[in-house]
Amino acid sequence: MNIKKTVSEDKKTITLEILSDLTLEVHEEFRQAYINEPTDTLFIIDFTHTEMVDSSGLSLLLLLIDFSTAPKQSIILTGCNERVMSILKIASFKKLFTIR
Numbered sequence: 001m002n003i004k005k006t007v008s009e010d011k012k013t014i015t016l017e018i019l020s021d022l023t024l025e026v027h028e029e030f031r032q033a034y035i036n037e038p039t040d041t042l043f044i045i046d047f048t049h050t051e052m053v054d055s056s057g058l059s060l061l062l063l064l065i066d067f068s069t070a071p072k073q074s075i076i077l078t079g080c081n082e083r084v085m086s087i088l089k090i091a092s093f094k095k096l097f098t099i100r
Contacts, residue, residue, distance in 0.1 A: 001019065001027060001029070001030070002016060002018065002019050002020040002025070002029050002030075002031075003016055003017070003019065003029045003030055003033045004016070004017040004019055005017075005033045007023075011038075012035060012041065012042060013041065013043075013044065013045075014033075014041050014042070014043055014044070015044040015045075015046055015089075016034070016036065016043065016044070016045050016046065017046040017048070017049065017051070017052050018045065018046065018047055018048070018049065018050045018072065019049045019050075019055065020050065021050055021051055021052045021054070021057070022047070022050055022052075022053040022054070022057030023052075023053075023054045023056050023057050023058075024054070024057075024059060025055035026060075027056065027060060030060050031060070031063070031080075034037050034064060034067060035067070039067060039068055039069040039070070039072065040068070040069050040070050041068070042075075042076070043064060043068065043075045043076070043087075044071060044075075044078060045064075045075070045076065045077050045078070045080050046078045046079045047063070047077065047079045047080045047081070047084050047096065048078075048079035048080075049079075050080075050081070050084055050086075051081065051083065051084075052083060053084050053087050053088070058087070058091050058093070060075040061075075061093070061096075061097070062079075062096075065096060066096075070078045074098070075097050075098070076097065076098045076099075076100060077093070077097045077098070077099045077100070078080040078099075080099065085099070
């Protein structure tokens, strides 16, 4: 298991904890973690255990934006190490997500 999903008590927030690198290998598991949820859900993507995000991983995050009807800044990326943060900055993801 590469993705740990936690749903808040009020069912309005879902935390997806990425337990590996965010790459094409986790595509289906990442997608299955959100695809049956309400589109107005607040998503928190926790990168605490992630060393690297490649271009496929960035695409997975963009697919989550496409899925969500919540404001783009309502998708929160947290727990990023320096390498992941650098990749997100280069991709200008600060314009698309809230990064903490």
